[in-house]
Amino acid sequence: MFKPPSRLQTMVDRAVGSDRSDPDLALNLDICELVNNKKGNYPHDAVFALLPYINGRSNSQAQLALTLLDNLVKNCGHPVHYQIATREFLNELFRRFPEYQPAMPNPVHYRVLEMLQEWRLTMCRRSRYRDDLQRINDMYALLRRKGWHFPEIDAENAAVVLGPEDTLKSREELEKEDLEAMQAKLQELLRRATPRDLREANKLMKIITGYEQSSKRPDYDREWEKELEAIENKATLLVEMLQSAQPGDRLDDTIQELLAKCVSNQSRLQKLI
Numbered sequence: 001m002f003k004p005p006s007r008l009q010t011m012v013d014r015a016v017g018s019d020r021s022d023p024d025l026a027l028n029l030d031i032c033e034l035v036n037n038k039k040g041n042y043p044h045d046a047v048f049a050l051l052p053y054i055n056g057r058s059n060s061q062a063q064l065a066l067t068l069l070d071n072l073v074k075n076c077g078h079p080v081h082y083q084i085a086t087r088e089f090l091n092e093l094f095r096r097f098p099e100y101q102p103a104m105p106n107p108v109h110y111r112v113l114e115m116l117q118e119w120r121l122t123m124c125r126r127s128r129y130r131d132d133l134q135r136i137n138d139m140y141a142l143l144r145r146k147g148w149h150f151p152e153i154d155a156e157n158a159a160v161v162l163g164p165e166d167t168l169k170s171r172e173e174l175e176k177e178d179l180e181a182m183q184a185k186l187q188e189l190l191r192r193a194t195p196r197d198l199r200e201a202n203k204l205m206k207i208i209t210g211y212e213q214s215s216k217r218p219d220y221d222r223e224w225e226k227e228l229e230a231i232e233n234k235a236t237l238l239v240e241m242l243q244s245a246q247p248g249d250r251l252d253d254t255i256q257e258l259l260a261k262c263v264s265n266q267s268r269l270q271k272l273i
Helices: 007-015 025-038 042-054 059-075 077-084 087-093 107-121 130-145 155-159 171-192 195-208 220-244 253-272
Strands: none
Touching (some): 007 025, 007 042, 025 042, 025 059, 025 077, 042 059, 042 077, 042 171, 059 077, 059 107, 077 130, 077 171, 171 220
């Protein structure tokens, strides 16, 4: 019996349609919102729905699909990050790459390399759940061994993947993030449903429901204290640098960066206290 495409698939097909020359950011963000609201298998289904287009014959549709993938990575958090770091996804993403890098990679391959480099330098280093993302580093290392070269990335654009560094988070926000990360992992284990995955899912469900305590459970109060200490140290350093500056001196990049972080965390701190 014919099964009509899901709402998600229909939206993805529209976003990367052959009649489209430029990305539709509003539609892409609607897809991100749908994934965030529905959760469950939606992060998996969204990123995997893009692979046939990325590996298809149309370079323009591949670029549209990569733009949507980039939007999902930057707007849907760890549930999507977890999916793009699976062996299944990464193998498909690089399936049509030649064994060794040609003198001039095509634009689609170049964009994929750029995105992998971005993921490696952001979420694989700064995410609280970077242990779940190790296969991104593994794929990077494999391609490097084969002689592939990676492009430089735009630091400002890359920062959007995880948001600004050193952003103060409350205990409740940290606990919520951890719960969402565990639920994303649980969903994938149940989807694969191998005997090993189901055993691991059973253990994870006991932790999520509070039936068992994880040996790796973070000390949220200590994390909060460490974040406050880091902000205090930055504020102290900023004061010292400003006091040593001469009247009329231009504020260097370090001072401007410290000032921006202190100001952003000041408003966060006022809301949390």
